[in-house]
Amino acid sequence: MVRRNGLGDGRPKRPTLETVAARAKVSRATVSRVVNGDAAVSPEVRENVLRAVKELGYVPNAAARSLATRRTDTVALVLSIPRPDDALTAAVVQYVTSVLEGAGKQITLMLADTSESHRRIVRHVEAGLSDGVVLLPTDGADPLAERLARTDVPLVLLGRPAISSLVPYVDADNTGGAAAATEHLLRQGRRHIGLVCGPTHLVAVQDRMAGHRDTLQRAGRLPHVALAGDTAESGAAALTRLLSDERRLDAVLATSDHLAIGVLRAAAEAGRRVPDDLAVVGFGDIEAAAYTTPALTTVRTPASDQAMALARLMLSRLEGRHATPVVLPARLVTRSSG
Amino acid sequence: MVRRNGLGDGRPKRPTLETVAARAKVSRATVSRVVNGDAAVSPEVRENVLRAVKELGYVPNAAARSLATRRTDTVALVLSIPRPDDALTAAVVQYVTSVLEGAGKQITLMLADTSESHRRIVRHVEAGLSDGVVLLPTDGADPLAERLARTDVPLVLLGRPAISSLVPYVDADNTGGAAAATEHLLRQGRRHIGLVCGPTHLVAVQDRMAGHRDTLQRAGRLPHVALAGDTAESGAAALTRLLSDERRLDAVLATSDHLAIGVLRAAAEAGRRVPDDLAVVGFGDIEAAAYTTPALTTVRTPASDQAMALARLMLSRLEGRHATPVVLPARLVTRSSG
DNA sequence: CTGTTAGCGCTTTCAG
């Protein structure tokens, strides 16, 4: 029977620098140099050391190194619990992780949902557990970002912060995406375009609203806005309200695909054919968007698209190589709904 | 202009135990005790220390603590890059993280896609960076699991390993789920039931196949199996083959919802009405399953359902409190497709 | 109940 240790048990003894040094008949310092590919070490000595390392299966102890260098090579990836099906967050996490690992960093995943968790995150950083933070969009992200910025650890945000600050961020062009969607609708000759928008405290939603409104305005059209939550149900309810306000409504842009799916449903119930009577455009291009009937036309956010590029941009900001914000283009994916 | 440090810069000087001790006029040991809520310390001294801690904003240095205790309170969460829209993995990650954080652990996220990454993971563990590993299903999970098991760090798998070992795991009842789905179809009087199955090297797929086959066998029915990949397209192709082999086919179970979605599509193209002519049942209950036409009947895996319970079970195994495998029930979600 | 004393394993001047 294999002995299995509990979490708190500690580990069996592993070789240390000392062991390797003895074996290679050199000093610890020299081994350290070799292991870190650091200073100049004579080839023969290096050979010896490397052999000893291999033979002993030596792996440097991270805690000791970290204590001495005051670095951890760890980046905290902070996110909130998204909808369990939030593919966007999943993709971002994947790519950010992949890029960071490629750069030799560890990734510590942290959830930022409660204020308790905010405290934990700040403590974590102050305990020196990470030397960089990537903050994905969260409800209370802004205050958290401010607190983290004060700790002096490099920080990069995904998504423009509500209050502008010096913290670098990477964002999708929500404004441009909404504008493109609206133009698309206008080009089709749609004259009464409604907007179903999600939680307005989200900066992304605000930006989408702005892009829509401005485009409409430039075209000399009146906006029709209905506020909603972020579920299909609330999207459906919003369409119902929109229709009762304006019977001639012939197009709807929703600020999320979930809302759009609800709009689709409500349209069917109201006896409006999509896209003939009513064009429907969503935002985000979630997976389900391709499976609705009719398939949803939507704005694809770079996060679900160029997530890799985005991750790299974040990393370069973490490393202090750039501090300017980046906005990645969003593009319209035309399917059957509008 | 705020000075922003690069990742490698280190941090400004923070107070240490020493500082706090001086301020509270006690020894470092005492401060340590207070901070760790550890031994018995007289109330007044504790007060003093706590005040000093607060005033100085002291936060213990994790590396130093880890070096001294040989623990990290960190658990590595290892996953492979799933389909970018893999909600299941996302949910599991969320809940495992949440539970572990609740238990005061850090979570290090690691990707296990390449053999290079396997090496990195083993090194990570050997460097003492984590004192527990949660391994989510991955293509090469088994060899990795074996290597990790040899490092003596507590390990728990999500999903039964292909080759049985002593490593504890938590899994969904794939066999039972497939059996339930098949019985459901049989009860409807379906007589020619096909199986569209995904990558057969996946243990979960094997289990689903087995549950289906056995149930069919007990009912004295012949199986009709078509192999597929994991995309909707391959599911569609599989149905086409199934239909050409057996025109009377009146039901299909797919081992994943993605496949089932393809089946739905192909059924429509073949002019079979679902569920009248052909019942279709998926597996997994992904989000899109609710939005297909008709809405997909499917087997809900606990991971997308009782993910929280699952996470807790994993934790208790990591802590060595249990070493037995757990299999969580899967249940049929009946919608319109079958 | 509290202080003293050793380390934990690695990096990093500083000499040589």
Next chain:
DNA sequence: CTGAAAGCGCTAACAG
């Protein structure tokens, strides 16, 4: 190019 020595900040016996 290499070694000696001094920590990094904390915990854990062991005395008292």
